[in-house]
Amino acid sequence: MNEIDAASESYGHILPDCRAKAAECDAARIAWIRSDRWIATARAEEALSRLEDLLTYPPRDRMPCLLIYGDTGMGKTKILRKFLRDHPPRFDGGAGVTAAPIAAMQMPAEPLESDFYSELLTALQAPAPIEARTHRLKETCRALMKSLGVRMLVIDEVHALLAGTFRQQRIFLNALRFLANDLRAPLVCAGTDLACQALLTDPQLAERFEAFHLDRWKNDRRLAELLISLAGVLPLRRPSALHTAEMRRRVLELTDGVTVRIFRLVESAAIAAIRSGEERITAQSFLSPDLAPPLAAMNRHMDARLARAAAR
Helix, strand or coil: CCHHHHHHCCCCCCCHHHHHHHCCCHHHHHHHHHCCCCCCCHHHHHHHHHHHHHHCCCCCCCCCEEEEEECCCCCHHHHHHHHHHHCCCEEECCCCEEECCEEEEECCCCCCHHHHHHHHHHHCCCCCCCCCCHHHHHHHHHHHHHHHCCCEEEEECHHHHHHCCHHHHHHHHHHHHHHHHHHCCCEEEEECCHHHHHHHCCHHHHCCEEEEEECCCCCCHHHHHHHHHHHHHCCCCCCCCCCCHHHHHHHHHHHCCCHHHHHHHHHHHHHHHHHHCCCCCCHHHHHCCCCCCCHHHHHHHHHHHHHHHHHC
């Protein structure tokens, strides 16, 4: 057994798959903390389960649809990307055919029907015909999605629909409904709370959608479980009691319960613990001026200070 393997066995506070990381040098550990990773939460797993149900739903005239919405930074895109990783396109070498069960795209900046079909073709890794009219783009998308066996259409940042005029919104939503009916495939949309408002402009389409809201974190068991999971993957050489009441309260004060802010705060505190030699996160870690909160949280705290000053 080499020195690294021997040292990694003593890090019982870290999940087994991550223990070897704690024995690496500081630079390697910091790089690993900053890397992207999936950490399952109960709410995220529930969303993935609903997506799985939709993907296996038998074709019918009015397919059910799903809207995943919540504040910016709550993990909507992370959930969609995890789902897409679980269902990648498959190439059949014998038949020479690619099957793609899911077509996923981002909402164009402006809800123009031609831009929508162009973005969809890009997502399908197919170049759009040069100077093609909207009708030609639509027919190309229909034919390609049918040949790939697409069984679900995913559109992220759907709240951008509200950037267009009422007429543009109606045309765009009609295009979505047409594709869903033509392919007999469910639609999955994701966006901020404004996404509900965007879809409600078409009552017929909105009737098909089930709404799945990603709530902000509160000081409860779910937050404790999230912080325990985070502590279990951080390559710190001493245990961090992130789940305690004091730690949970401080985390919520600095992040407003937004998922991406929680991750960023804990990761920054872990990096600071490595650089200082403390090798653990404590309540004092969150008092460091180096852990500057995101701009949105800074604005909220500034508003609170101004309100208190005005009340004096």
